[in-house]
Every structure is written in structure tokens, then in C-alpha cells.
Amino acid sequence: MSEQKNPATAANAQTANVKKQHQSHKKSSKSKLQVSLKTPKGTKDWADKDMVIREAIFSTLSSIFKRHGGVTIDTPVFELREILAGKYGEDSKLIYNLEDQGGELTSLRYDLTVPFARFVAMNNIEKIKRYHIAKVYRRDQPAMTKGRMREFYQCDFDIAGNYDPMVPDSECLSILVEGLTKLGIHDFKIKLNHRKILDGIFQIAGVKDEDVRKISSAVDKLDKSPWEVVRKEITVEKNQTEETADKIGEYVKLNGTLEEVYDILSKDESISSNEKAKQGLEEIAILISYVKAFGIERFISFDLSLARGLDYYTGLIYEAVTSASAPPKDAAELKEKAKKNVKKGETADEEDVSAYVGVGSIVAGGRYDNLVNMFSEASGKKSAQIPCVGVSFGVERIFSLVKQRQELAANIRSTSTQVFIMAFGGGKDWNGYLPERMQIAKKLWNAGIETEYLYKAKANPRKQFDAAEKSGCPLAVILGKEEYLQGKLRVKRLGPEFAHDDGEVIPIDDVVKVVSEKLSQVHEDGVDEIQKLLQGLR
């Protein structure tokens, strides 16, 4: 229970003396420091309903991960710096280092994938399905509205081990679909491509092997920039011929259902005579039958322009985007405004520019068959090939989508309190039954029932009712001055519709039984607001 306004509290005769002393601390705590009362740039506190929604997203996803046989692990928030080195290409500059205070050099983890590969290699694990929900760190330019933070959560599910091709890959795609639909997000598509097909296309177009990754990075920008801009990057900045660029352009324009694009590519002689592209295409053929078995083919768009930034992918790559990811109506205007600011010599406001690209991809993943092996070999272990495939849910972005269902969020409670214990009596001499309220509370706590009472020896009835209503809890247990002396309590439903219901008088000893019964009635009547919110139902 958190409150930002605190009504003045009336003093109680019995405890007034001590309370005065209590408050007299005020004078003795002068501090001369001047500190900024804020969290570091790109980080935030989570509290109240936001926290409840986020926790519900985590619990929804982890129950899906468990449903697929996943086990969870927990790795340290920082790793030896050498473990992270050379894994993220250009983005390595975004890694947070810890200060060298003597001892090992360490850095905050950038993602959960590299620590997972380190874990698998270090423990000689031959197969594992693991999920991990934890924070990662990137010294990026924050864009809060876009959900881009320096500290943010990832929810990852990965399958490591030697298996028949596309079996774990198709399950990751199924998990992606199950996760988003269970969270009430139905208007998404999965852009899917295959690194081997893409690399094959680059070979066909005449890109040299050593240039493949940087051309791939250029193509990766097609979700934000038109082909003409990317083409210029390929020819001018990356020194490829016009012919190479145009050949790439022909292919990366292709997209459609898995079967449509498969049909086009399988009839393409350049593709079938390129070893890499052919391998990739054979895997797509197998994948088609598996996604049909899962009934998820309608979500998938085979899109040859998808390249994905990270170096470590070796096979299937995919990312889910929603229609909410499309530029908002006023994006052009915002972009224009941001440009103007730059012209005037100011720094471009990232908050403005970011609005243009929307929330971006909300889930992403792919196959990375060499990462575990890199660790095994680099540490001098007997090398075993442990291929991996995974899927990573971007919680901050999903959170923004879920939270847009505002009208439902209004009903979410941040406490779980079920019972508020009150004492009504009167007369100056009456002690307010505080130890008695505590005794009843203890009985209910011991029975696992969420219970509160006002932290006041002698509390007036109005304040107790206000506090109970504020907490949103459905039941009150009332110690009436006279009734209690006769060994009785009153149990009453709370809420406006029960304003004229006096409740039921019961023996004190029955309190756990009666309260439990009434609560199960309450919860039969009610609907879980959080589940309703997550599923996007009205």
C-alpha cells in the first residue's frame, strides 16, 4: 500500500508521549550534501500498477516457457570483460564497464545470449532448454517513449543441443506466437529470413566473403530507410559495384508467405547453384511442414530484407513487429522538427526522432550455432559443437503495448489485500483494541490470507473505512466494542454495492473459516483484472 497524501493523524493518549519523541528526530538530521534525487540516465524505478502489469507479463511468459520444458537459470549481472569481447560488432561500444578497483576486469551483461553460451560451454552441457528473465545493460542513447532504456529486461528462451533440423527452431516460433497472443497482442507479423540464403544472395551478387557482414548491416537498415538510401550506402560507403547493388536489390525486395517465396527461390537457378543458399532453402522446406503442424504459418512473412544486426546468427533469423510499430501519423512532422533543431545547432532530441520508428520489433531471435563453440575453443576445452536457437521478448516494448489498454488498467490493484480489520467502539477510556486486531490478523496471516489494519492504537471508524476502501480489499472484519466482549466478530463485504449490508456476526474462533468461505465466493464472482488486461478483453 503506497500513499502520497497522509491525513493528519490524531494523537492517542496512551502513546502520545512516545510519538512526540519519535518525531523529534526531525531536528537532528541536517545534512549539508547536495544530491540529485534521480535514477541514472536511461534507468527508471518501477512501481504501482506498472509493476503489477510487468510482473503479470513475466509470469505469463515464464509459464509458457515452462510449458515447453524450459528450466530457468540465473547468471551474474556482470561477466569477465573478455567473455563479452568481440561478440557484438559495432555495438560493443555500448557495453558498461565496471571500474578497475583491483582484481578482474568486468562488464555488465549486454544481453542474455552470450552469458548463456558461456554457461553452456563452461558446464559442458550437451542439451538444455533454458529461459531467463533478467536485466541487461546498454549505454545507448535512451528513448523512453520508444521503450529504449539503458537498463531493461529481456525474456529469453533458448534451445541448445544437436537435434533434427528446424525442430527446435519451429518450436521457438510457436513460443513467439503463444507468448504474444497470450498477452493479447494479435496484430503482429513475424518477419523471417535465413542467414545462409542471405549470404548466398550476397555471393551471387558478387560481394566478397570479407564484406558480407557489413553489406548485411546495410541491408538491415531497410526497415527504417528506403532502398535508394541503402543502395547508396552499399555502393558509395561500402564500395560495391552498381551491378552488385542492383542484384541485391532484386532479391531483398522479395517477401510473402513462406511457400510463395520458397517457390520463387527454388526455381531460381542462381540460388540452386549456390551451396549456401541451397542449404538454407532446404531448411525452409522442412520448416514449412512444421509451422503448418503448429498452425502458425499465417503469422509468418518470409522477408529477404531482414538481416538482423548481431554477428553470431548462422541460420534462421526472425523478428515480430506489430502494426503499432508503424510510424504514427505525426511522425513526419516530429522528424522535421528534430531536423530543424539540429540545423539551429542544437542536438537532435532523440525523444522526437524516435517517435518516427515506433516501438520497433517486440520479439526477435534466431539460430546461432557457433557461439558455444567459440567459448569452448577459446578456453582450450575439447570442442563440441552445441548448436543453439532462441527467442527473446522485449518486455519494455510489450509493456507499452499492453499499457495502452488504459481503460482496463484502471481496475488493477497494486496490493493483494483481502481483509481489513477494524475496531469500532467509543468512549475516551476505550483502548482501540489494537492488540486484539493484531491477534485476529495473525490468525488470518497464518491461514495465508492477506490482511491489514490501521497502524493506530485508537482509530476512528471513518479513517478505518477509508483505508480499507483505498486498499480495494473486498472484506472487513470488525471488532465491535460490545460484540467482541461477547466473543463475536462482524464480517462484512466492502464496496459501494454493500453500503447497506451490515454483514454477519460470527464467533471469533470461526474467523478463518468464514473469511475463507466468503473470499472464495468473492473470487468466483470476480474476474482476474490482470488476466483480462493481458488478454486484451473488455
Add this chain to the structure above:
Amino acid sequence: MSEQKNPATAANAQTANVKKQHQSHKKSSKSKLQVSLKTPKGTKDWADKDMVIREAIFSTLSSIFKRHGGVTIDTPVFELREILAGKYGEDSKLIYNLEDQGGELTSLRYDLTVPFARFVAMNNIEKIKRYHIAKVYRRDQPAMTKGRMREFYQCDFDIAGNYDPMVPDSECLSILVEGLTKLGIHDFKIKLNHRKILDGIFQIAGVKDEDVRKISSAVDKLDKSPWEVVRKEITVEKNQTEETADKIGEYVKLNGTLEEVYDILSKDESISSNEKAKQGLEEIAILISYVKAFGIERFISFDLSLARGLDYYTGLIYEAVTSASAPPKDAAELKEKAKKNVKKGETADEEDVSAYVGVGSIVAGGRYDNLVNMFSEASGKKSAQIPCVGVSFGVERIFSLVKQRQELAANIRSTSTQVFIMAFGGGKDWNGYLPERMQIAKKLWNAGIETEYLYKAKANPRKQFDAAEKSGCPLAVILGKEEYLQGKLRVKRLGPEFAHDDGEVIPIDDVVKVVSEKLSQVHEDGVDEIQKLLQGLR
């Protein structure tokens, strides 16, 4: 599901070609780096059963915190360095700093209390009951066996707000008792003291105000060192007179039930004429009636030698110790060995020395009325006194105690898998029903049922049974080659006691209904092993 041995997999004709390509990656991933395959000093990975036990501890504690009206918050893992400055006395040297890579200076959080106070001050919160389960960081000498890590979890519950004295304090004590007993730890006692009484005693003994905190630190060592050693520190190192030391010695020897020690102190004229001590004692009088209401007075030992290290406490202080915290039998020997190593010019092995002091306190807490105020004042906000009291569970230490119940841990599964889908057939031409197994799995997943199958197109029955048994799941759904063609599935219990049970043949369309029914039977029969483990039952 994680396995460290992987049986060689027989190739399947349909997919052999692609698989070969899959494995050919092996050659292309040579890396020349030499890296240490380990986690940083004082950190570790959590996995398998340890992870399951730890998660169960978290869920037990958070359900208790919720039961008391708690809401959870999440703060960043690093804070502005100035927020942490000047809060931890001598221990400030243990704070991990992030490297100055441009921008703000930040440090990893040392505990959850200071970030909580920053949160309360920053958001002008007047009252909140919050819990927070998260990692904290201390560059201490690690002692794994003692449960002392550089990265470890704290589970904190704190109540902020102006309330009648001792009401929230006694609830924190009740939460301490509920938490430990719910986790099966019954042989503990709560050492309790009051900073005002302690400070009063120091005044009575003639300690100057500016020396109080350092004398308090000396007294804090009484749990590890005999009085003679502490007395020497007070007189020799901390420059107090013999008389002062002896006066302190008289008081700090006192311990007993709350009422016993209260009686002694309330008859002591020095105490009743010292303003601070008198205030503290009045609060103890109130506390006595509240802990009686909660029925937890038998756990409490009023112990005037308890001082607690941290500067920020202002009232009640307490810590729970277990009999398991006492030195093990071979402690003296280990200590001797450690000393010898030092004599030989080697570094003392902390692992050895630490065994001497056992696991130490497993829960600790107290009242800190000025911390929020310090932040408000230092940031120039209108200052409001927000008194706080809290309790912090040391999970790593509790984990060690719970895990000692080895015989129970043996039964814990790390996956939640309930159903393993298999296909039996035969003949070279049979395709292994993999897409069909996927279809059935998808039905069960959509019904929320944890389901796995072997990631193999054509799997032999033995391997499928082995995998199912290894997962420990109770049910198999079997696609028999002939039965499936007739629209039928076989549902069968797994486990040695069902070896001769052929199961039941059902229509495919009934699979969700039948599996759900059978699983509810299974779980009625069974007992939750984790709950049994936590509660220490056999």
C-alpha cells in the same frame, strides 16, 4: 531440461542431408582468443535444483510480504554515486563503481534500503509498505561456504510512514517469524536491542557523543569476540577510560526475555534518568504487548550486546540467528590451519577462516527514521520526516540451511513437464509422425499443459521412453502407427509402478480432456516436493 550427456543420434533419411550441413559449421568457427571460462570472483551461476529451491524461497517470502499488504518496486541495479555516498560507514570501500565512460558517475547498489529511501524521497511518498527481492553488490572477500558472495540476493520488506510507535516494528518482527517458520526454520532466536537504549548506556558510561558510533562498532563485535577483546578495543584503540569500559561491560552482558531485561532496566536509576534510554525503554514497554498479541515473544532475546554495524539505524534493531550459525565442531581446527598458513607467509584462506563463524545472522533489520529525510534535505526538497522500519532476509544463507535437507532435495524436478508425446511405428518407410506429434503438443500447450517430445523426426521407442523418464513427467501420449490412422491416441502413466499398465486408448479429439483429468488425479495423489522441502517435513 538440461543434459550433460547426449546419446549419439541416428540419422533420419528425410533430414540427413540438411543435418550434415548443419554440423559442418564446426570447421568455420576457429577463434584465437584465450578466455577464462568462469564467472567473476564472488559470483556464481544458479541452475537446476538450486534454482528451483531458490525460486521457491522467493515465492514463499513474497507471498508472506503480500499477505501483509506489501507492494513490490524495482529500482535500477546502479544508482548515482552520490546517492550511496556516506551511507555505509567503513563499508563504503566495498561499493562497486562503474567506469567513468562519460556522463554520470554511478555505482552498483550495496543494499536495497538506501535505494528505497531515495525512491520514497524522490516521489514524495508519505507511506508505503514495499517489498523488494533483488541482487546487491559488495566487493567483499568472498566466502562461498559461509554464503558470503559479491553478488547476492536480499529480500526486504519495509514500512515507511508516520504511525503509532512499535506498530509497524512489531509487524516486521512477525514477518521475520512467519518467513523463517514457513521455510522450515524453527530453531532460531531474534536478538533485539534499541539504539536509543544503547546510546543512553554509552552516555551513562561517559562516552562523548562524537565517539558513540565507534564504540557501538566495537560492541558490535561481541558476537564474534569475547568481552576481554572488545574491552581492550574500547580502552586501547578507542581511548576510553577503564571505568567507561567496565560500565559498558555491565550493561552489554544483560540479556533475557523482553520482560526480564525490561524489568532490570526500568529499575535502574541511571537508565530512567537518561532521556534517550528512557525513550527507548518506553517503546520496549509498548512492543511487549504487541509481540504478545502476535504470539512471537518466545523467539525474542533482548540482548544489550547487539549493536548492528550500519549507521542509519535510529531505534529498534534485531537480527535472527540459528543454532546452525554456531561454530561447527572442526572450526577451531580450521582456524588453526588458517593461522598456520599465514605464518608460513601465505595468505589466509578466507574459505577456511569463515567456517569458524558459521552462517551468521540470517535475517536482520531495524528502524531508520532519518534516511528519507537526509535525501529530501540534501536535494533541497521541502523536508518531511518519513520514519521507516524494515526486515531483510539473507537468501543465500537461508538457502544453505534449506539445502541441507538433502534427502528431500533428491525428489525435486527442475522441469514442470507433465506430458511426453511419443510415436511408435516401424518400417523404413514410416515418417515418424513428427508433424503429428507437434500438432498434439500444440493442442496441449494451448490448454496450458507442459508438454515435450523428442526433437527427432524418426525416433526409436526406447529413446523416447528414456527421455520421458529423465524428464520425470507423469504421463505419456502415444501415437501408435495403426491406432493413429484410426483417429486414436494412447494415454499412459509413466514410472516403474506403471511398467505393465498399457494405458487407455482414446479419440484424438479427447486428448486435452483426458490428459487434464489424468493430471488432476496425479496431483491429488502427489505431494508438492518443494513445499515439503521448504517446510522441513519428511
